[in-house]
Amino acid sequence: MIVMTKDTMEIVREQDVVPFRNRVREFGTRIGMSLVNQTKLITAASELVRNMLKYASGGKVILEVISLNAKTGIRLTFKDEGPGIADIALAMRDGFSTGRSLGLGLPGAKRLVNEFDLKSNPGEGTTVTVIHWKHGR
């Protein structure tokens, strides 16, 4: 896998969300991703960044343009040092939330992107990595 462009954004306040989403859109436009795929990726990113703010009071996101086997895509890595997720299987279930939300964030984000990876240890924080390819597959 080749990383072609890399950028990092700190997310510490609610106001950081809109500029972050715009940055993801810029990356998508730069590689020629279609509008539907951009919308899916940005919506997933919005859910994940919201989780980061809500449960871990912020963190950082690494944005990368990657290339693998002649496919181009965007990889987003969300890193926080929050409380971590005790039961990942439960957190990935539709409708489950420890906050007062709809519980669609994690499972919904997973459905919207091509690749989704979640690593978390209680007390050590959470890292979510998503990849969405230019053509959505």
Next chain:
Amino acid sequence: MERIPILKMGPFLLVTIQIDLYDRLALTLENDLINMVSQTGARGVLIDISTVSIVDSFMGRILGNIASMSRIMDAETVVVGMQPAVAITLVELGLTLQGVYTALNVEKGMELLNNKLGDNLELDDEEEEDQDDRND
């Protein structure tokens, strides 16, 4: 503080969301709209999201809340102008916007609200007739 304007047109309230909403702005809109419904006795709320490029689960929940709260206060809510990419994304996200009426554009949305209002007026008339019958 930034605010989204709410316009009153006859028995309806109109809102056009032309910027990407961040959470506090969305919550302020929810609050403002419910207060306006209460103050004006509006019978319908039309929300135009044709320039909104992202609707995530939070924003979806706000739209649902506005519709439920308005309904309790006797006003229907219709969301109009959703972009195709947003609709595709919402369904995959798992958000079905239950209880929210939708229409393709502002014109169709107004038509829908007018029809709803018409239906309700007819119902009111029938109830009155029933009362007349009883009086006879």
